[in-house]
Amino acid sequence: MKNNYLTIAKTGEHEIEIKKSRFICQMARATSEEGAADFIAAIKKKQYKATHNCSAYLIGxxxxxxxxxxxxxxxGTAGVPMLESLKLMQLQNVVAxxxxxxxxxKLGAGGLIRAYSNSVTEAAHAIGIVxxxxxxxxxxxxxxxQVDPVQHFFSERPFPIEKTDYGVQVTFTVHIDVTAIADYEAALTDLTNGRITLARGAEEFREVPYTDKAAPRYEN
Known part of the structure; x- marks a missing residue:
């Protein structure tokens, strides 16, 4: 498994309306083609009165x-633009x-491409990316x-203080990417002029909110 990946936070849906047509994008995680096919089939059954139920997935x-x-x-006006949107957002193991x-x-070919692309992009960001x-x-x-400067240090960075223990001294616990932890140790040592005790704990794979990228949108 990669040390870093992006996916959606949970199963969800988001709707947009373009020139009176409703585009309802429903997304879920999928780790197999069978799972993706089951999700697509379930949506088609649920939305059997719809004009179209277009789909795309990226797995692996x-x-x-x-x-x-x-x-x-x-x-080429629906499924492929949806797939390209998933790729553009670099999502993995997702079906839409x-x-x-x-x-x-009628929206025309260009209008359909933009509509289906945007339906996926906006849904992913509305549902949440991790x-x-x-x-x-x-x-x-x-x-x-040293509490105030250390708290300020972490308030400006993507790794929040998760636990605080008060005693003779104060102990903060944070989780930091393994690729960045050495740099953080050096920065904290410099910030406190060496008056700090650092102890590494266990490594674990975690999912954290991802908000660095704005949703790319194709204008109608």
């Missing part, structure tokens, strides 16, 4: 399994189904007069 550490389906839309209820106004990463616990023990 290196996207070994990927598929797109236009479900009756003009070739966009249900369209036709509103009476980063799976190998992290290591770091316990840092400091004097009370």
């Amino acid at each position: 550490e290196n996207n070994e399994h990927q598929r797109a389906n236009d479900d009756g839309e003009p070739s 189904v966009t249900t369209r209820y036709f509103g009476g106004i 980063r799976g990463v190998l992290q290591q616990a770091l316990r840092l023990t400091i004097d009370y007069n």
